Amino acid sequence: MLEIENLHASVDGxxxxxxxxxxxxxxxxxxxxxxxxxxxxxxxxxxAGRDGYEVTSGxxxxxxxxxxxxxxxxxxxxGIFLAFQYPVEIPGVANANFLKSAVNAxxxxxxxxxxxxxxxxxxxxxxxxxxxxxxxxxSRAVNVGFSGGEKKRNEMFxxxxxxxxxxxxxxxxxxxxxxxxxxxxxxxxxxRSPDRGxxxxxxxxxxxxxxxxxxxxxxxxxxxxxxxxxxxxLELEKAGYAGIGEAx
Amino acid sequence: MSVTALSAEPLLRRLEAAQAPAVxxxxxxxxxxxxxxxxxxxxxxxxxxxxxxxxxxEMPFVAAVSAPVTAADLAPWRxxxxxxxxxxxxxxxxxxxxxxxxxxxxxxxxxxxxxxSGEAAADAVAALNGALATDGALVRxxxxxxxxxxxxxxxxxxxxxxxxxxxxxxxxxxxxxSASVVETYAGLGTEPCWTNVVxxxxxxxxxxxxxxxxxxxxxxxxxxxxxxxxxxTAARFSNCTVSLGAATARQDILVQLAGVGAxxxxxxxxxxxxxxxxxxxxxxxxxxxxxxxxxxxRVAVDDRAMSIFQGCIAVAPDAQKTDAKxxxxxxxxxxxxxxxxxxxxxxLADDVKCTHGATTGDLGVEELFYLRARGIGADEARxxxxxxxxxxxxxxxxxxxxxxxxxxxxxxxxGAP
Numbered sequence: 001m002l003e004i005e006n007l008h009a010s011v012d013g014x015x016x017x018x019x020x021x022x023x024x025x026x027x028x029x030x031x032x033x034x035x036x037x038x039x040x041x042x043x044x045x046x047x048a049g050r051d052g053y054e055v056t057s058g059x060x061x062x063x064x065x066x067x068x069x070x071x072x073x074x075x076x077x078x079g080i081f082l083a084f085q086y087p088v089e090i091p092g093v094a095n096a097n098f099l100k101s102a103v104n105a106x107x108x109x110x111x112x113x114x115x116x117x118x119x120x121x122x123x124x125x126x127x128x129x130x131x132x133x134x135x136x137x138x139s140r141a142v143n144v145g146f147s148g149g150e151k152k153r154n155e156m157f158x159x160x161x162x163x164x165x166x167x168x169x170x171x172x173x174x175x176x177x178x179x180x181x182x183x184x185x186x187x188x189x190x191x192r193s194p195d196r197g198x199x200x201x202x203x204x205x206x207x208x209x210x211x212x213x214x215x216x217x218x219x220x221x222x223x224x225x226x227x228x229x230x231x232x233x234l235e236l237e238k239a240g241y242a243g244i245g246e247a248x
Numbered sequence: 249m250s251v252t253a254l255s256a257e258p259l260l261r262r263l264e265a266a267q268a269p270a271v272x273x274x275x276x277x278x279x280x281x282x283x284x285x286x287x288x289x290x291x292x293x294x295x296x297x298x299x300x301x302x303x304x305x306e307m308p309f310v311a312a313v314s315a316p317v318t319a320a321d322l323a324p325w326r327x328x329x330x331x332x333x334x335x336x337x338x339x340x341x342x343x344x345x346x347x348x349x350x351x352x353x354x355x356x357x358x359x360x361x362x363x364x365s366g367e368a369a370a371d372a373v374a375a376l377n378g379a380l381a382t383d384g385a386l387v388r389x390x391x392x393x394x395x396x397x398x399x400x401x402x403x404x405x406x407x408x409x410x411x412x413x414x415x416x417x418x419x420x421x422x423x424x425x426s427a428s429v430v431e432t433y434a435g436l437g438t439e440p441c442w443t444n445v446v447x448x449x450x451x452x453x454x455x456x457x458x459x460x461x462x463x464x465x466x467x468x469x470x471x472x473x474x475x476x477x478x479x480x481t482a483a484r485f486s487n488c489t490v491s492l493g494a495a496t497a498r499q500d501i502l503v504q505l506a507g508v509g510a511x512x513x514x515x516x517x518x519x520x521x522x523x524x525x526x527x528x529x530x531x532x533x534x535x536x537x538x539x540x541x542x543x544x545x546r547v548a549v550d551d552r553a554m555s556i557f558q559g560c561i562a563v564a565p566d567a568q569k570t571d572a573k574x575x576x577x578x579x580x581x582x583x584x585x586x587x588x589x590x591x592x593x594x595x596l597a598d599d600v601k602c603t604h605g606a607t608t609g610d611l612g613v614e615e616l617f618y619l620r621a622r623g624i625g626a627d628e629a630r631x632x633x634x635x636x637x638x639x640x641x642x643x644x645x646x647x648x649x650x651x652x653x654x655x656x657x658x659x660x661x662x663g664a665p
Contacts, residue, residue, distance in 0.1 A: 048621050051613065076623035088618040092636025101632070102622035109623070141636075142618075158622065 001026050001197050002047075002067075002166060007058035008222075009046050015056070016042040018222035024166070027194040031208055031233060032201045034219035035241045040201045041085060043219070044170040048082040049075050062166070076102075077109035079165030083155040083172050085201075090142040095154070096124065098142050103161055127160040131187050148175035156187040166197045173207035185210030205237040256287035259305045263380055263412055266309040267338075270382045279378030286372035295370040298556040298588060299498050299527045304442050304470050312409035317436070319344060325434045325464070327400040327652050331355055333385045335403045338413025338443070340383050351393045358386035358418045374474050374500075377446045381416035384445075387429055391422035391452070398428040398648055403445070405469060407437005417447040421455040421483075428458040430649050433473075435466025435493065442470045449477040449485070453507060456484040460649050462656055464493040467522070474500040481507025481536075488645055489516035490653050491526050492660045501530040505539035505567075514543040515641040519660050520553030520585075527556040534567040534600075541571075546641050547578040548634050549585035560592040561604070567597050574604040579611065579637055581630075631661045 002024040009017040016039045024030055034040050046053045047060065049072035060067040067075060090098070103123075104114040115123065121138075128135060131153055143151050152172055159167055169188065173181055188198065188211050200211060208216070208230065216232040217224045220241065226232065260283060270276060288305055289296040314337045322344060326332055331347035333340070333356065340357040349355040385401040401417060419429055433443060443465060451457045457477070465471050471494040479485045491497050503512045518526040526549075532541045547555040557576045578587035589606035611633050619629035638657055642650050 050617050050621075071626070072617060072620040073623055073625050073629075076621055082621050084618070084621075088614045090615050090618065090633070090636065092639045093632055098619070098622070098624075098632070101624050101628065102619075105623040105625065105628070162622065 001063055003061040005059045005061075007046070007060060008056045009042060010054045010056055011042060011052060016222055017046065019058070020219075020223050022217065022224060024197045024199060026197055028215065029192065029198045029200065029211065029213045031213035031216045032199060032219050033203070033205075033216060033233065033236060036203070038219045039222045040219055041170055044082055044168045044201055047075075047168055048072060048080065073105070076162075077106050081159050081162055081164030081167045083152075083159060083167065083169045085171040085174065087143045087151040087155055089144045091144050093142050094138070095140055095142050096120075096138040099124065099158060099161055102158070106162055124161065127157055130160065130190065131157050132183055133157055149177065149180040152176055152184060153180065156184050160187060160191065163191075165195070167191065167199070169198065169200045171201055171203060173202055173204065181207070182210060205233045208233045255305050256284050259288070260284065260376070260379065262309050263376075263414070266311045266412060267380065267414070268382055270380060276379055279375045282375040283372050283379055286369040286375070288376075289369055289372055293369045295529060295558065298558075299496065299525065301373070301472075303496075307412075307440055307442060308410050309412050309442075310409050312411060314339075314406045315408050317341075317344065317404065317406060321436060322402060322404065325402055325404070325432050327398060327402075327430060327432070327648055329648060330398045330400045332400045332402055333357075335383065335385070335401070335413075335415065337406055337411050338383055338403070338415050340385075347399070350396075352390040353393060353395060354386060354388035355399065356386055358384040358416065373444060373472050374446050377414050377416060377444050380414040381446070382414075384416040384418065386418050387427060388418075388420040389422060389425040389427050392424045393422070394425065395427040398430060398646065401429070401431045403431070403433045403443065405435045405437060405441045405443060405465060407435065407439045407441065407466065410440055412442045412444065415443070415445040417445065419447065419449040419457065419459070421451050421457050423452045424454040425452065426456040428646050428649060430460040430462065430652060432462045432464070432652070433471060433493070434464050435469050437466055438468055440468045440470065440495075441466070443472070445473045447473075447475040449475060451477060451479045451483040451485050453481040453483055455480070457486070458646060458649070459485065459487045460645065460653065461487070461489040461491075461499065462653055463489070463491040463497050463499065464656055465497070466493065467495060469494040471497040473498070474502065476502040476504075477512070478504045478506050479510040479512060482509045483507060484511045486513040487516070488641065488653065489528065490519070490656060491516070491528065492519040492656065494524070496525040496527075498527040498529065501528075503531070503541070504533045504535055505541065506535050508536045509538045510536065511540045512542075514541070514545075516545050517638045517641055517657070518545070518547045518549070518555040518557070519638070519657065520548075520555055521550040521582075522553060523551070524553040526554070527558075529556075529558045531560040531562065532572065534561070534563040534570045534572065536567055538569045539567060539571070541573070543574040544641055545576045546638050547576065547587050548581060548637065549579070549587055550581040552582065552584045554586040554588075556588045556590075557606075558590045558592070559604070560594065561602060562594040563597050563600050563602065565596045568599045570597060570600040570602070572600070572602040576606045577637070578606070578608040579634065580608060581611070581634070635661055
C-alpha cells in the first residue's frame, strides 16, 4: 500500500532524509527504530503532509497514487493517520466537535453517509471504553490540560474512530507508564488487520514487547541502515545503535 | 471653530429635514448647541483618532417611507423566548413587537426628552443624538424584581433610501433588580445609512444588568453606538458587544462604577473582513472603593479590514482596592488586515490592582496542521480555530443571548456578511 522510493527531504534547507526506501504491504506492522536525529519524526511528518518539509527527490506511492501531491487533509481522508509524538492542545475546541468533524470529513470523502450526533456518540463511547477513557474527555477541549498519557490515549481514541488504512505511530510509547502502555498497545493490536498497515516509530524496544512487529528497520542518517525481523529489535537493545550509522 | 464644526449646521438641518420633528425641550436645545459647537468629531479628537466620520456628513439623507417589513423578514434576528421591541429605521413598531410586562415592569417605547451625556468634543455624536432622537426602547425594572425573560431591542434598517436613525434607549434597574437586555442592529438593504444610538443605563444598588450588543448592519451602513452605564453600590453590569456588520462601526462603552463594590465585565469581539472598519472604545471609571472590572476583547480581521480597540481605565483617588483587568487579543487573518490596541490607564489611587495586556498574532500552524491531519479541510480548520478564539468571550452569557451571538459569529465565519 505504501512504497517509499529513495526519499530525500529537507527542513529549513537541511537535508534530513537521504535516500529512504521502504515498502509496507497491507496487514504488515513495521517498526522504525533509530537514534535521536536520525529522521524518524521527519519521515512521519513528510508522510502526513506537514508544511515546511520539502521533498527534494524520490517518491511516495500510496495505493499506487502520488501521495506527495495531496494536501494533508486529503491524505487523512484517504486513510492515513499520524499519531503525534506531541499531540497539540487546541483551546476552545471540544474533543467531540473536533472528532465529529474529522470523522464526517473522512466519511464524506469516502462517500459514506455522515454520522449524526447520536450515532457519533454511540461509536465514541464504545471506542473510549476499549481504551478505558473517561467520557468526560469528549467535552473537554482537545488535549488541553491532558496529562502526557491522556494525550497519547486520545490519539489512539482518534485512530480507533477514524479507522485508518495506514497508521503512523510517532513515539506513541514515550511518556507512558507501563499500564498506559499496555492499554495503548491493546488499542493498536485491536486495529491490526489484514487490510491495514502500521508503521511504529520508536526509540525503545519496550513498545515492541506489546505490539510485535513483522519487520524492524533501523534508521540512521536519513536512510534505512538495517532491516530484519522482530529479533533485530532485541539485538539493538543489547548492542545499541552504535556502529549502525557507520555501517550504512 | 474647526472645519468640521462649520459643516455641523448643514448636517443638522439635513438630518432634521429627513425625520419627524422633535419637540423642543431645554435638554434638546442644549444638545443641539453642543453639537453645533463641536460638529462631528474629527481625527484630532483623541478618542476619535482612528475613525473619520466625514462620509456621514456627506450622506444625502432623505425622508422616505420604509418598505414594508414582515415578521418573516425579522425571523433571522429575532431572539426566541424573549420580550422583543422592534424598531424599523429607528421608529417603534408595536405590530412587530411582542412583549408583556408584569410585576410593575415598564417595557416599550421610550419618549426621549433627550438628556445630554458628556460635554466634550468626543461626545458630539451623542449630543447630535440628543438633539434628534424621538424614539427608542425603554426597560424599567422596579426594586427587587428579576425580569423573567431577556429583552431584545431589534433595530432593522430597511434600505431603499439613504436614511439616518437616531435612537435613544433607556434602561433603569431598581435596587436589587435584574435584567438581561440585548440590542440587535441588522440591515435589510445595501444602501448607505447611518444608525446613531445612545443607550443610557442606570443600575441601582445591588442590581444586575446583563447587556449585549450585536451589530450586524448591512455592508454599506455606518453605525455609531454608545452605552453609558452608571453602576451603583454592589451592583453589577456586564456588556458583550459583537460587531461584525457595517462598513464602519464605532461602539463606545462608558461605565461609571459609582458605588462601593460595583462590578463590570466587558467582553466582545470585532470581526471584520473586506474593507470594514470596526472601532471599539471603552472607558471604565472606577469612582468608588472596591470596584472590580474585567475586560476581554477578541479581534479577528481578514482582508483589508481594520479593528481598533481603545480601552481606558480611570481610577479616582478615592477608589482604593480597585481591581481592574484588561485584555485585548488580536488575530490578523489577512496580510493586509490591521488591528490597533490602545490601552490607557489613569490611576490616581495607590492601593489598586490594575493589569492590562494585548496580543497580536496569526492562527497557530501547529493547530492547523493537527486538524488537517485528521481530515478537516483547511478552511473548516481555520473556522474552527477562529470560532474557538472568539468563543471565550461569549462564555458566561445566558443561554438564549449566547445562542443569538454564537449563531451570528458562526454565520460570519462561514463568510456571510
